[in-house]
Amino acid sequence: MAAAAPSAPALFLREPELRRGMELLYFGHAHLTKSADRVLAAEGLGRAHHRALYFVARKPDLTVSELLSLLAITKQSLGRVLTELAERGLVETRAGDRDRRQRLLRLTPAGVAMESDLFEGVRQLMSAAYASAGQAAVAGYWAVLEGLIPEEERGQVQGLRD
Numbered sequence: 001m002a003a004a005a006p007s008a009p010a011l012f013l014r015e016p017e018l019r020r021g022m023e024l025l026y027f028g029h030a031h032l033t034k035s036a037d038r039v040l041a042a043e044g045l046g047r048a049h050h051r052a053l054y055f056v057a058r059k060p061d062l063t064v065s066e067l068l069s070l071l072a073i074t075k076q077s078l079g080r081v082l083t084e085l086a087e088r089g090l091v092e093t094r095a096g097d098r099d100r101r102q103r104l105l106r107l108t109p110a111g112v113a114m115e116s117d118l119f120e121g122v123r124q125l126m127s128a129a130y131a132s133a134g135q136a137a138v139a140g141y142w143a144v145l146e147g148l149i150p151e152e153e154r155g156q157v158q159g160l161r162d
């Protein structure tokens with residue numbers, strides 16, 4: 001039986017409640033990324049590398065342009081990240097089938113293994129939190145997070161599920 005989560009006060013749109021949500025989001029994210037950060041630091045990599053590995057894993061043959069849009073970083077920063085991942089044998093690039101100028105990204109077997117290791121720590125924490133909160137709370141959490149994404153960018157999230 002899941003522990004009863006504290007319910008939000010009826011006046012959940014007041015500043016103290018909004019700040020509480022912000023604090024929980026901040027600290028939750030910090031703890032969620034700790035295990036991945038340790039693995040990344042041991043490899044001399046950072047969160048941008050992790051995010052790139054994650055999205056390429058979610059959508060093999062992702063274009064560099066699509067990844068640039070998902071990560072919302074500069075082309076120069078993404079270039080450094082992809083160069084390093086390629087040099088380490090974690091990501092491979094090939095030309096597009098229809099447009100040879102397109103660069104399609106895929107994880108190598110070593111990249112798949114690293115991304116899987118990075119995800120495992122996150123999976124354990126999220127699974128435990130989801131199980132403790134219950135299905136209705138998880139659906140509410142997803143709705144809140146989706147509500148934080150501007151309407152015009154929600155297609156990117158949907159595209160990862162397709």
